Amino acid sequence: MLIRALTLFRRAVPASRFCPCATGRTQQYCTSAKNISIRDALTSLDTGSNIRIRGWVRSVRSQKNHLFLHVSDGSSLQPLQVIANSDLNIRGLTFGCAVDITGSLEKSPSQKQKVELQAQRVEVVGECDPVDFPFKIKERHSLEYIRQFPHLRCRTNSFGSLLRIRSEAAAAIHSYFRDNGFVQIHTPIITSNDCEGAGELFQVEVKNPHFFSVPAYLTVSGQLHLEVMAGAFPAVYTFGPTFRAENSQSRRHLAEFYMAEAEISFIESLEDLMKVMEDLFKTSTEHLLSQCAEDMGLFHKFISPGQRVRHDTLSIISYTEAIDILSRNSEQFTFKTEWGCDLQTEHEKFLVKHCGNVPVFVTDYPYDLKPFYARDNQDQPRHTAAAVDLLVPGVGELCGGSLREERLELLKTRLARAGLEDTYAWYLQLRQFGSVPHGGFGMGFERYLQCVLGVKNIKDTIPFARSSRSCLL
């Protein structure tokens, strides 16, 4: 019989693949020792137990007859202290090498950690030449320095913490939406929509130029596709990559970045929309502060000392009120502060400071500044649309949203004026068949991380940064 039921771990395999131990003495630890993550080891109460850990050496110190190692496996910022007898005579034990260690987990006499590992076997499974390795023991490398090594920077404490936090933040965003009844929609990356006015586009090419039979671009936003879904679900969201081909070297822009976007059916006021934006921001931040306390602490201690995100109070001002505030301080700005002008980064920063360095909603922007889909407030003489931005300390614009124009005739007129009636015939049909009031917003994920961590450069918040003149790996 060739087919076997899947009885994993029980299937006989050559010992040489399972046990890297060289000697009979150590083999007994290898087979009886329990594989355990360093995170679990650090909080284990099971002292005296035989465990096996695998990870990378963060420090080596020799003292009398003992070697003191700090070993990390990426499951936590804090490493596990390992104590080995010098006469184990371990070859290649340097900063950065990979090790496989078995031993006894013991209560530590030191205040610095609760437990430590008394090693019975230390094996170096992957050496690391300290001369060639770009990171050096005991040196604190700057974020700028480690950015040069996109394939290695995850091995530093700071970027390891960043990636754990990023992963938890993504999970928090998904949880928030799911817990509140949003259906997740994977909006497309390649799209034939080309004129949403959200910035310069990447075009997608292939050897066969007629592959898609229409010009195809990388998405700048999933909003219009979410609006399709707002015609069938109470609430939907997407959380994925979006693209802007802007030739910018700014600290706040990437060519490829992540956005969480939501669209809510039957919503009738900006207040209802702001409540969701606020909830998402607060819930995610509280999640991070409780679930990633140690990693967050590293940023608040070493990267942005004194930085604490204040998410208890948020302010709301209208665009018109914002212009009033800015106009009274117009001498401080390079750009105009007249009603009808777009808010620039300098203005956004001023408004945040003016409101006490807390997140600030700015509502009801001039109608002519907003894209065709923003809902007409039908006010005058200052004609506004029901759009809202959320500005946050250190970053400026974090979220942008609006009620959408659900009224067929108003939308048709506006699209016709822009000459887009044919291009968006499908979008008009959404209003023709069972149209409902709805609204939504997008939140820049990397900017969110910049805001809560106090990271100055957005390139330090994403595993592999893409920007003008930079596409490493």
Next chain:
Amino acid sequence: MLIRALTLFRRAVPASRFCPCATGRTQQYCTSAKNISIRDALTSLDTGSNIRIRGWVRSVRSQKNHLFLHVSDGSSLQPLQVIANSDLNIRGLTFGCAVDITGSLEKSPSQKQKVELQAQRVEVVGECDPVDFPFKIKERHSLEYIRQFPHLRCRTNSFGSLLRIRSEAAAAIHSYFRDNGFVQIHTPIITSNDCEGAGELFQVEVKNPHFFSVPAYLTVSGQLHLEVMAGAFPAVYTFGPTFRAENSQSRRHLAEFYMAEAEISFIESLEDLMKVMEDLFKTSTEHLLSQCAEDMGLFHKFISPGQRVRHDTLSIISYTEAIDILSRNSEQFTFKTEWGCDLQTEHEKFLVKHCGNVPVFVTDYPYDLKPFYARDNQDQPRHTAAAVDLLVPGVGELCGGSLREERLELLKTRLARAGLEDTYAWYLQLRQFGSVPHGGFGMGFERYLQCVLGVKNIKDTIPFARSSRSCLL
């Protein structure tokens, strides 16, 4: 004071925006009625309560002095039955229109549903011309037919169910990885890696041809980027879009599709890897069967009658055993069944059937068939690599994975032979500094949905399908 604390819902707003009711009589229901989703209404025990629901009409039936409506808001497949007095004289109440209804939730006398809504107010908020609307009342439209309307097909029962299931399946995959200590990594979409041999690539262009200073492509897999992370974490995963520019009209291929990919450090056998693949498959499927019973039922009843995914038993055979089986039946195949040839779809389907129509792992493929990163088994005369595919009923290949070549010298030799030593200098460095045994796999998300739902065409498993000659919206 221009700045106000955010006191949402308490801020005074014009009544005209909050209450769409026209008369004083109905207004009282609107303000006292509780907004509730249809899913919650259907399971509510609070009969006699005043509620407000909003959704789309799925059927209208007139009987004596009453109108019977089925209203759906996308929160569940099952609609809510609404009973309204004919003399409410509601304009525009047709299949597909959007309604806002208040009334009293009552125990239903019928067996078909537990509760129904006795309407006191029915307002049509968005009309729907039944002549122009491409879907007709009481007709069951085929998946092929609704595929022509990517902006409207979410309004059908079948595609609504698909999207809820897809959302839950995505959540199940994220949960599985998170619960098992995997760190989520957003691997890049735009990449300068161009020669992984995984198929035809999309190139990314921009007006400024030197935007990235190197040719840039859409990713075909996040694996190499995950391997970067396998040098710092115990386990990592990515779950996002990947791209193939294949000019295929197959039922199993998309130009843009989603993959869940995992990479596990310190893994030393294909058995350990298969255990994770099996766990992911089983855990997700069990989640769907328990959380989406009603929606799954629609597929198993109407789309693929009799289809049940069997995930209780899985088989394992080696590639060499597979070739033996196929060779004994070679007359049934178009393609060769010799040792050294790749398995074709016809072979995969045969193997699945041969093993009793259950998922089948095929292990240890010929070394020369596998990419440079697959781990050399160093066997002979039949030289194999530690690679594994998971084949499933109805689909064929669902997952592909391998142990990765962690030994610097072996990898260097192989890359040099392929002339790729310079291109992958960064990848070699991963093995130079603290290399560890590791392995991983990718699972096609749409194929997974095809498999568990019995959907024949992959285009019917994704919100907006992209394939050769098709990039609508």
